[in-house]
Structures are given as structure tokens and as C-alpha cells.
Amino acid sequence: MAAKGEDKYRSFIHGEGEKDTLWRFGAPPNYDVVNKLFEEGRTKIWPAGSLEEKVQNLVKTYEMEIFHKTRLEDFKSVDPHKFTFSVNGGRALSLEGIGQLGGGYNAFLQTSLPEDLRVYDPAAETAESSHRAFTTAFPRGFALEVLQVLFRGHLP
Numbered sequence: 001m002a003a004k005g006e007d008k009y010r011s012f013i014h015g016e017g018e019k020d021t022l023w024r025f026g027a028p029p030n031y032d033v034v035n036k037l038f039e040e041g042r043t044k045i046w047p048a049g050s051l052e053e054k055v056q057n058l059v060k061t062y063e064m065e066i067f068h069k070t071r072l073e074d075f076k077s078v079d080p081h082k083f084t085f086s087v088n089g090g091r092a093l094s095l096e097g098i099g100q101l102g103g104g105y106n107a108f109l110q111t112s113l114p115e116d117l118r119v120y121d122p123a124a125e126t127a128e129s130s131h132r133a134f135t136t137a138f139p140r141g142f143a144l145e146v147l148q149v150l151f152r153g154h155l156p
Contacts, residue, residue, distance in 0.1 A: 007031050007035070008035070009031070009035060009038070009056070009057050009060045009061075010031060010057065010060050010061045010064050011057070011061045011076070011077070012061060012064075012065065012076040012077060013028045013029065013064065014028060017076070018074075020074075021069060021071075021074045022069070022070045022071050022074060023068055023069065023070070024067070024068050024069070024070050024127075025068065028068070029064060029067075029068050031064070031141065033140050033141060034140055034141025034142065034143050037140050037141060037143040038143035038144075038145065041143060041145075042143075042145050043145065043147070044145065044146075044147060046146075051149055051151075052146060052148075052149050055146055055149045056144075056145070056146035058077060059144060059146060060144060061077040062077045062078060063104065063142075063144065065077055065078075066095075066098065066103065066104035066107075067103065067104050067105075067131070072095050072096065072099075075095065078095070080095050083095055085098060085107060087107070087108060087109075087110050090110050090112070093107055101122065102122070102125055102126045102127045102129075102130055103127040103130060103131070105122070105125070105130040105131070105133075105134050106122035106123075106125055106127075106130050107122075109122045110122055120133070
């Protein structure tokens with residue numbers, strides 16, 4: 001269990017570096033419930049300090065920042081001025097572009113499907129409506145697990 005005020009899978013939630021962070025819901029999020037769900041259901045326990053553990057924690061930290069921090073200058077998991085994101089070869093979005101789409105869920109679910117075939121239409125959702133939809137669908141949170149890390153080249 002992480003110490004009080006800490007999260008063992010996410011960085012940049014608590015501490016001196018976050019004292020001026022503007023949080024979407026007024027305070028830092030608490031991931032105790034979803035962390036328990038993750039620990040009960042995960043299929044991999046990565047060695048401490050391994051590339052896989054670092055990537056998994058980075059993805060969880062980025063997910064926390066994209067959904068809970070309101071200002072780009074509060075992001076620390078990625079460089080907010082250089083970062084781009086795309087889904088399945090779609091157009092690259094900056095953090096500002098993700099915000100204009102209504103936040104993380106809508107960016108993750110960009111699609112080229114015709115509108116009449118979309119069960120969830122990210123173009124029709126706001127940050128608030130998408131957050132409501134996903135917290136209703138996943139009331140204990142979304143327990144993301146990295147199963148494999150593929151890379152080319154060499155590690156520093």
C-alpha cells in the first residue's frame with residue numbers, strides 16, 4: 001500500500017510540485033479503489049525499475065493528468081508543447097487539440113466510422129458528458145494494464 005497522500009502507480013498527484021496544480025474536480029484524484037481492482041485482476045507483475053513497469057506507470061500518470069489537470073503547464077508526464085497523440089493512424093493531436101475535443105475519452109475514441117454506426121460518438125460528447133458516461137460504465141475506474149512493450153533501438 002502506498003503511503004498516505006501517495007499513489008504507487010502514478011506520479012505528479014501529490015507533493016510540493018503539485019501545490020499550484022488546478023484540478024478539474026477541485027482536488028487531486030484518489031485511485032485507491034482502481035488500484036485495488038488492478039492488483040486483483042492484473043496478469044503481469046513487472047520487475048521494479050523495468051522498462052515495462054516504467055511504461056505502465058507513465059501511461060497511468062498520463063491518463064490521470066489528461067482527465068484531472070486543467071492547465072497544460074501542470075502536465076509533467078509529457079512535454080505539453082511537443083507531445084502529440086493519435087489513434088490507429090489518425091490525425092495527430094496536441095494536448096490543446098485533445099482539450100478542444102472534450103478531453104481524453106473523446107481523443108481515445110476518435111473514429112472514421114460513419115456517424116450512423118457509432119455507438120459512442122466522440123464528436124457529440126463534451127468533457128462532462130464523456131466523463132459521466134465512462135464513470136457510469138466503470139464505477140470502480142478503468143484498471144489499465146500494460147501487457148507488452150515493443151520498441152526498436154536501444155535503451156539509454
